[in-house]
Amino acid sequence: MATALTRKDFVSDQEVRWCPGCGDYAILAQVQKIMPEFGIPRENVVFISGIGCSSRFPYYMNTYGFHTIHGRAPAIATGLKVTRPDLDVWVVTGDGDGLSIGGNHLIHALRRNIDLNILLFNNQIYGLTKGQYSPTSEVGKVTKSSPMGSVDFPFNPITIALGANATFVARSVDVEQKHLGDTLKRAHSHRGASFVEILQNCNIFNDGAFNDVTDKAIKADHQLVLEHGKPLIFGKNRDKGVRMSGNRPEVVTLGNGVTEADLIVHDETNLALAFMLGNLQAPLPTPIGVFYATSRPTYDAAMNAQMAEARAKQGEGNLADLLKRGDTWTVN
Amino acid sequence: MALPPEAAGHAAESSGLGGGAAAKPHARRDSVVIRFAGDSGDGMQLAGMQFTAESALAGNDIATLPDFPAEIRAPAGTIAGVSGFQLNFSSREVFTAGDEPNVLVAMNPAALKANLDDLPPNGVIIVDREAFSEANVKRAGYASNPLTDHSLDKFQVFQVDVTKLTTAALHSTGLNNRAVFRCRNMFVLGMLSWLFQRPIESTERWLEGRFKKTPELLNANLMALKAGFNYGDTTEMFASSYEVQPAKIVPGLYRNITGNAATALGFVAASVKCGLPLFLGSYPITPASDVLHELAAFKNFGVYTFQAEDEIAGVSSAIGAAFGGAIALTTTSGPGMNLKAEAIGLAVKTELPMVITDIQRAGPSTGMPTKPEQADLLMAMYGRHGESPIPIIAASTPADCFECAYEAVRLAVKYMTPVILLTDGQLANGAEPWLLPDVSKLAPIKVEFASNPDGFLPYKRDPETLSRPWAVPGTPGLEHRIGGLSSEDQTGNVSYSPANNELMVRTRARKITGIVREIPPTSIFGDVNGGELVVLGWGSTYGSVREAVKQLRDKGKSVSHIHLRYLNPLPADLGGQLRKFKKVMVAEMNMGQLLKLVRADYLIDAIGCNKIQGRPFKVNELINRISRSLEG
Numbered sequence: 001m002a003t004a005l006t007r008k009d010f011v012s013d014q015e016v017r018w019c020p021g022c023g024d025y026a027i028l029a030q031v032q033k034i035m036p037e038f039g040i041p042r043e044n045v046v047f048i049s050g051i052g053c054s055s056r057f058p059y060y061m062n063t064y065g066f067h068t069i070h071g072r073a074p075a076i077a078t079g080l081k082v083t084r085p086d087l088d089v090w091v092v093t094g095d096g097d098g099l100s101i102g103g104n105h106l107i108h109a110l111r112r113n114i115d116l117n118i119l120l121f122n123n124q125i126y127g128l129t130k131g132q133y134s135p136t137s138e139v140g141k142v143t144k145s146s147p148m149g150s151v152d153f154p155f156n157p158i159t160i161a162l163g164a165n166a167t168f169v170a171r172s173v174d175v176e177q178k179h180l181g182d183t184l185k186r187a188h189s190h191r192g193a194s195f196v197e198i199l200q201n202c203n204i205f206n207d208g209a210f211n212d213v214t215d216k217a218i219k220a221d222h223q224l225v226l227e228h229g230k231p232l233i234f235g236k237n238r239d240k241g242v243r244m245s246g247n248r249p250e251v252v253t254l255g256n257g258v259t260e261a262d263l264i265v266h267d268e269t270n271l272a273l274a275f276m277l278g279n280l281q282a283p284l285p286t287p288i289g290v291f292y293a294t295s296r297p298t299y300d301a302a303m304n305a306q307m308a309e310a311r312a313k314q315g316e317g318n319l320a321d322l323l324k325r326g327d328t329w330t331v332n
Numbered sequence: 333m334a335l336p337p338e339a340a341g342h343a344a345e346s347s348g349l350g351g352g353a354a355a356k357p358h359a360r361r362d363s364v365v366i367r368f369a370g371d372s373g374d375g376m377q378l379a380g381m382q383f384t385a386e387s388a389l390a391g392n393d394i395a396t397l398p399d400f401p402a403e404i405r406a407p408a409g410t411i412a413g414v415s416g417f418q419l420n421f422s423s424r425e426v427f428t429a430g431d432e433p434n435v436l437v438a439m440n441p442a443a444l445k446a447n448l449d450d451l452p453p454n455g456v457i458i459v460d461r462e463a464f465s466e467a468n469v470k471r472a473g474y475a476s477n478p479l480t481d482h483s484l485d486k487f488q489v490f491q492v493d494v495t496k497l498t499t500a501a502l503h504s505t506g507l508n509n510r511a512v513f514r515c516r517n518m519f520v521l522g523m524l525s526w527l528f529q530r531p532i533e534s535t536e537r538w539l540e541g542r543f544k545k546t547p548e549l550l551n552a553n554l555m556a557l558k559a560g561f562n563y564g565d566t567t568e569m570f571a572s573s574y575e576v577q578p579a580k581i582v583p584g585l586y587r588n589i590t591g592n593a594a595t596a597l598g599f600v601a602a603s604v605k606c607g608l609p610l611f612l613g614s615y616p617i618t619p620a621s622d623v624l625h626e627l628a629a630f631k632n633f634g635v636y637t638f639q640a641e642d643e644i645a646g647v648s649s650a651i652g653a654a655f656g657g658a659i660a661l662t663t664t665s666g667p668g669m670n671l672k673a674e675a676i677g678l679a680v681k682t683e684l685p686m687v688i689t690d691i692q693r694a695g696p697s698t699g700m701p702t703k704p705e706q707a708d709l710l711m712a713m714y715g716r717h718g719e720s721p722i723p724i725i726a727a728s729t730p731a732d733c734f735e736c737a738y739e740a741v742r743l744a745v746k747y748m749t750p751v752i753l754l755t756d757g758q759l760a761n762g763a764e765p766w767l768l769p770d771v772s773k774l775a776p777i778k779v780e781f782a783s784n785p786d787g788f789l790p791y792k793r794d795p796e797t798l799s800r801p802w803a804v805p806g807t808p809g810l811e812h813r814i815g816g817l818s819s820e821d822q823t824g825n826v827s828y829s830p831a832n833n834e835l836m837v838r839t840r841a842r843k844i845t846g847i848v849r850e851i852p853p854t855s856i857f858g859d860v861n862g863g864e865l866v867v868l869g870w871g872s873t874y875g876s877v878r879e880a881v882k883q884l885r886d887k888g889k890s891v892s893h894i895h896l897r898y899l900n901p902l903p904a905d906l907g908g909q910l911r912k913f914k915k916v917m918v919a920e921m922n923m924g925q926l927l928k929l930v931r932a933d934y935l936i937d938a939i940g941c942n943k944i945q946g947r948p949f950k951v952n953e954l955i956n957r958i959s960r961s962l963e964g
Binding site: 104279326330 | 362385389391534537577581582583584586587588600601604609611613630631632633636638640641642644645647648649650651652653654655656657658660674677678682768769771804805806807808809810811812813814815816817825826830832899
């Protein structure tokens with residue numbers, strides 16, 4: 001490229017139409033900010049989304065974009081990436097789009113390890129349809145469609161992705177700009193399906209759903225930032241940690257004989273650890289960062305390798321010969 | 333042995349009784365219909381297909397109709413497990429697999445019971461005598477053994493000890509009983525090959541390929557085949573063999589082809605012609621899976637096949653591939669069409685080219701998965717929310733699937749639209765000789781991706797075709813967004829403007845109706861200037877309708893035939909052509925779907941001729957129906 005691109009190059013001419021105060025603005029800003037760092041020409045970038053508030057995302061990116069139908073973005077992105085491995089393909093989805101109506105496509109894209117960057121905006125509510133409980137809403141949630149409280153047990157996006165054998169699984173938060181940017185960059189550099197759950201505040205229908213990890217006054221005591229090779233330490237005074245008690249995790253305060261050496265050291269390549277961390281819940285802290293990262297051949301590369309192998313072995317297909325395959329006979 | 337008499341003057345019946353091994357006479361036949369029937373696992377489909385290949389190589393015109401249960405291995409010996417394969421081979425032009433078999437090969441009592449109703453009096457039955465044990469007879473639901481209770485007296489029954497003879501022939505191989513039992517189909521094939529003077533060399537070659545890795549099984553199958561052939565020659569049972577002379581068909585190079593194979597080849601040809609990779613997103617479903625299997629083997633042609641997690645992912649992945657500039661396909665049958673409807677609507681709205689192939693089967697719901705029907709026409713026309721017109725093409729014979737698949741791609745990329753290709757289970761698995769096309773003479777398919785950013789707008793249309801540019805990711809300066817939301821003319825930006833919405837809906841509809849300019853004038857078989865009655869058909873009913881109309885015309889009746897390939901839009905001259913006839917009869921395997929369209933579009937008081945049995949029309953059924961209509 002002759003000149004380096006800037007954030008503005010990735011801003012489309014469309015007016016952004018999310019509700020004022022929506023967490024989606026912060027995510028959009030961060031994505032637009034980091035895109036130039038990849039050094040990829042705009043024309044080689046494609047954003048594909050399904051339906052929902054989050055899925056309006058492609059309209060605001062000055063790249064190629066496809067706002068598709070509810071839940072199907074991973075399948076549409078699969079067809080694109082398989083035939084066009086040269087493109088940088090992103091999928092933007094939400095908790096309803098990706099885990100309810102499109103749950104099947106999400107898990108299959110992850111297990112196939114299609115080289116996609118999948119961003120799941122989790123606001124634990126249906127926003128576009130005006131506030132019904134979602135597959136990540138907590139039991140007991142009172143909404144228009146659950147006046148006595150929801151009786152649906154929620155999905156955990158992280159353990160769903162791990163269970164689908166995703167090769168990159170991470171979580172970040174809309175308002176944690178630096179952490180979000182770093183996490184997205186890690187996701188982008190990963191070859192294969194990268195899954196990033198982004199905790200996102202819906203200030204209209206589910207305001208404050210993630211207060212414990214976003215409220216400056218208390219978040220340090222609830223947010224556990226995962227870093228590969230480092231002990232699990234958190235807290236305002238960095239004096240709390242997570243250690244194993246038997247085969248269960250527990251929170252301890254450092255000091256009084258408890259040292260960093262007693263704490264669990266994060267290992268992104270340990271699937272069992274990733275599952276355990278993915279399942280942490282109050283009173284244990286909420287982990288953010290990369291839970292799991294491993295390397296496995298991608299479906300798109302493997303399929304294109306088969307095509308190359310077929311051509312190497314059989315030669316470029318010849319149509320006239322193909323039609324004549326099998327028993328033929330001549331009528332005079 | 334005597335086959336039912338042919339048309340007078342054609343048959344040279346031998347009167348030989350047990351002519352002996354040396355020089356048994358040949359008797360000549362114009363055409364013969366054989367049905368092979370047995371348990372699903374008896375290999376009757378294979379025997380039938382190989383007999384077909386032998387007959388094609390012998391120069392006959394042929395048509396086949398496999399008929400198998402949806403269960404892969406229903407309990408052995410039960411009616412539910414009976415699998416059949418019918419073949420019509422002839423020295424004349426053949427349009428159907430035949431109304432009724434002249435010869436029924438029944439490998440067990442259930443196969444006999446399931447097929448006996450279709451056999452005319454004096455028809456030939458060949459059975460494996462040993463399969464008619466007390467237990468098997470009972471399992472098939474017979475109260476007594478039909479071979480001994482005189483219930484088959486009006487037929488000619490040949491009892492052959494197939495199992496015993498095969499076992500004896502393979503004695504030296506040392507194979508176990510089960511392996512020997514599985515060679516019975518080759519014994520039967522050999523025997524029938526002798527009886528109808530078929531060359532068995534092509535079957536030998538085929539066996540060599542199939543059992544390349546298991547020489548002991550290859551040897552056993554070859555021995556069984558030859559033993560059957562020699563048995564026919566030496567036994568006292570068959571007085572003569574039969575000869576069906578080669579048919580007079582258009583000169584050229586031929587191969588035998590099923591509809592699904594032809595469909596796959598048509599797509600590959602189109603992809604080669606326009607120089608773009610082919611992408612098939614598909615979920616396995618009967619009777620469409622063979623197109624996936626065929627295409628999966630063509631990777632060196634740049635064919636991507638993606639076995640998706642479900643029907644919706646099949647069509648969705650194809651939409652993604654189309655967005656990226658591939659020739660995109662999805663293949664399915666009725667239940668899958670239902671599931672794909674929303675995504676097809678997205679392709680209509682975003683005006684991306686792709687071909688959706690619906691290989692129709694008998695419904696509703698799971699219905700009869702292996703049986704043909706034509707009841708998805710109105711779903712193809714209207715089965716999406718909102719105004720979302722789609723061009724529809726229907727193939728009429730197995731080989732015609734090649735041309736229709738090719739044409740569907742040509743229209744899709746020229747008009748930037750999804751196209752629906754309708755075939756059905758009968759075409760999919762039926763076979764006929766195919767005159768191989770000259771690759772250089774296939775219609776050109778021109779694709780030009782947009783590349784110039786100056787004045788580029790994603791919905792700026794070609795003034796003639798009204799198609800929008802195909803602007804694929806990776807093209808600098810053409811970055812744009814498309815989607816399912818209503819979009820502004822030219823720019824494609826999201827728009828809720830009422831007038832703009834109507835403009836876009838009407839423009840897309842005009843684009844599709846404009847395809848009428850591609851459709852050749854309607855050809856009438858029969859009274860080109862009009863007459864008493866015309867039968868209007870589409871799809872796989874072609875053969876039965878043409879044969880019925882031909883036979884009625886031979887008797888001097890004023891009956892004609894119009895067969896449609898283009899169902900949406902309908903040919904521009906169709907209304908005028910139909911009005912030349914006093915009566916219009918629409919023959920289709922549904923409750924009257926094309927009939928509704930014809931009545932609605934042309935205000936013609938057409939009548940229906942309908943069958944919903946998961947079976948093709950018999951020629952005689954059509955003749956009776958048409959005759960009644962002519963009288964009344």
